[in-house]
Amino acid sequence: MPEAVRISPRGERTRQAILAAAERLFAERGFAETRLEDVADAVEIRRASIVYYFRDKRELYDAVLADVFAGLHERIETALLATGPLARRIPAAAAAWVDYVGERPSLARLLLREVADSGYRAGLARDGEPALLAHIQPFFALAARIVEEGEADPVLVRAHLDPVHVASSIAGATVFFVAAMPALLPGHGFEPLRPDQLAAHRHQILDLVHRLLGIPGPSVGTPRPRADASTDASTDGHGSR
Amino acid sequence: MPEAVRISPRGERTRQAILAAAERLFAERGFAETRLEDVADAVEIRRASIVYYFRDKRELYDAVLADVFAGLHERIETALLATGPLARRIPAAAAAWVDYVGERPSLARLLLREVADSGYRAGLARDGEPALLAHIQPFFALAARIVEEGEADPVLVRAHLDPVHVASSIAGATVFFVAAMPALLPGHGFEPLRPDQLAAHRHQILDLVHRLLGIPGPSVGTPRPRADASTDASTDGHGSR
DNA sequence: GTCTATAGAGAGATAGAC
DNA sequence: GTCTATCTCTCTATAGAC
Numbered sequence: 001m002p003e004a005v006r007i008s009p010r011g012e013r014t015r016q017a018i019l020a021a022a023e024r025l026f027a028e029r030g031f032a033e034t035r036l037e038d039v040a041d042a043v044e045i046r047r048a049s050i051v052y053y054f055r056d057k058r059e060l061y062d063a064v065l066a067d068v069f070a071g072l073h074e075r076i077e078t079a080l081l082a083t084g085p086l087a088r089r090i091p092a093a094a095a096a097w098v099d100y101v102g103e104r105p106s107l108a109r110l111l112l113r114e115v116a117d118s119g120y121r122a123g124l125a126r127d128g129e130p131a132l133l134a135h136i137q138p139f140f141a142l143a144a145r146i147v148e149e150g151e152a153d154p155v156l157v158r159a160h161l162d163p164v165h166v167a168s169s170i171a172g173a174t175v176f177f178v179a180a181m182p183a184l185l186p187g188h189g190f191e192p193l194r195p196d197q198l199a200a201h202r203h204q205i206l207d208l209v210h211r212l213l214g215i216p217g218p219s220v221g222t223p224r225p226r227a228d229a230s231t232d233a234s235t236d237g238h239g240s241r
Numbered sequence: 242m243p244e245a246v247r248i249s250p251r252g253e254r255t256r257q258a259i260l261a262a263a264e265r266l267f268a269e270r271g272f273a274e275t276r277l278e279d280v281a282d283a284v285e286i287r288r289a290s291i292v293y294y295f296r297d298k299r300e301l302y303d304a305v306l307a308d309v310f311a312g313l314h315e316r317i318e319t320a321l322l323a324t325g326p327l328a329r330r331i332p333a334a335a336a337a338w339v340d341y342v343g344e345r346p347s348l349a350r351l352l353l354r355e356v357a358d359s360g361y362r363a364g365l366a367r368d369g370e371p372a373l374l375a376h377i378q379p380f381f382a383l384a385a386r387i388v389e390e391g392e393a394d395p396v397l398v399r400a401h402l403d404p405v406h407v408a409s410s411i412a413g414a415t416v417f418f419v420a421a422m423p424a425l426l427p428g429h430g431f432e433p434l435r436p437d438q439l440a441a442h443r444h445q446i447l448d449l450v451h452r453l454l455g456i457p458g459p460s461v462g463t464p465r466p467r468a469d470a471s472t473d474a475s476t477d478g479h480g481s482r
Numbered sequence: 483g484t485c486t487a488t489a490g491a492g493a494g495a496t497a498g499a500c
Numbered sequence: 501g502t503c504t505a506t507c508t509c510t511c512t513a514t515a516g517a518c
Binding site: 033169172183185 | 273353377406412431
């Protein structure tokens with residue numbers, strides 16, 4: 001249902017600014033705790049103007065989720081549908097996941113919240129449908145393709161794993177890594193988004209994936225998963241948002 | 242600061258009932274979305290009566306967190322301070338973690354939410370201090386003891402891992418496993434709390450821990466991490482809350 | 483201990499001017 | 501497109517009777 005609201009260049013900029021501000025605030029505070037007033041302030045417009053672009057708060061939130069998940073899907077899809085054996089494409093997809101979360105850490109918190117909300121309550125889109133599900137569906141379509149392909153792949157058959165189990169472990173580990181670190185070690189200078197620390201995490205995840213697939217991974221001879229604050233920042237300085 | 246409010250036997254029962262109902266609702270819906278009215282309804286009292294036991298909503302929430310985390314701490318502490326080599330106690334602690342989450346799944350969602358909230362916003366106790374931190378502190382004390390002990394332990398020294406990294410991966414994986422499964426596969430009969438599925442997850446986690454410690458784990462010769470809905474429920478029937 | 487009743491703040495939605 | 505003004509509802513917190 002493409003909203004028929006055509007938008008001028010200026011309007012498009014405003015719309016994007018609203019989306020960006022909302023993404024950050026919804027991620028940091030959650031749906032209920034986020035005030036439209038604060039979103040408006042961040043964009044330096046008035047609250048009522050938001051309604052011009054998004055019917056109501058829920059629609060704005062859904063637009064944010066759609067945006068964030070679409071970006072992720074694109075990355076994962078690219079990795080999974082590339083050429084080459086599954087045993088390479090699957091780790092590539094895991095790496096793409098980690099990198100995307102690093103670039104767009106809002107995703108980590110939004111996902112954390114959506115998962116926490118899931119199953120019961122009010123996290124429902126306008127039509128009373130669970131919000132997360134709609135945005136996750138494309139990933140299942142992807143997964144189904146891969147599983148099908150995997151049934152003819154000796155590596156996958158041998159590993160004989162439960163994709164949901166695997167995906168949920170990876171997702172949980174990364175999302176916790178990004179969001180929980182600064183939380184639990186305030187003042188320790190922890191920066192999970194710093195390129196070197198993110199790389200360490202990526203390494204750990206890849207290691208796990210390879211192990212689950214039962215194929216030799218990057219860990220061979222490289223015992224490096226150590227990422228405390230004392231790591232020398234010889235890489236560079238940015239990596240935050 | 243022990244509240245000086247002495248409570249009669251009847252009062253104690255009411256208090257516990259409020260705590261239990263609040264735990265479930267805060268976990269399912271989050272702090273902001275939970276109505277004290279709903280808590281009262283669940284206990285079959287009137288909203289105003291809650292105030293007799295808990296000054297306000299925030300205090301009730303903090304009491305819930307304190308209760309849940311205290312229970313966890315007890316389990317982990319027991320496992321970690323037992324006798325025997327660290328290489329056995331650490332996996333035991335991981336298993337205790339998984340089992341506790343299985344018994345008290347509220348913890349998974351509460352933790353998910355607290356982590357998502359962390360860093361920025363309003364998840365602050367009365368004194369303006371981050372809520373999570375206070376309840377997590379005892380775990381750090383524990384961790385510090387173990388790290389100190391580990392410095393003299395050849396196994397630990399060799400593995401040379403970052404405890405925070407490890408703990409966050411394990412926590413993330415389990416919590417996602419418990420909360421994300423039913424969310425992402427509604428209607429698939431997924432029951433992460435079912436004993437057999439929980440056992441499969443515990444196995445996966447232990448495997449990971451052993452691998453990280455660089456010692457032989459339970460995985461040797463037992464390729465069993467498969468936990469889809471088709472698993473025959475030959476164990477038993479309960480395991481839900 | 484538990485209740486009824488009410489006060490009071492907050493925040494989303496809407497109407498309509500510019 | 502963006503604003504001001506206002507309406508209305510929801511929910512917490514409080515006062516005080518039983």
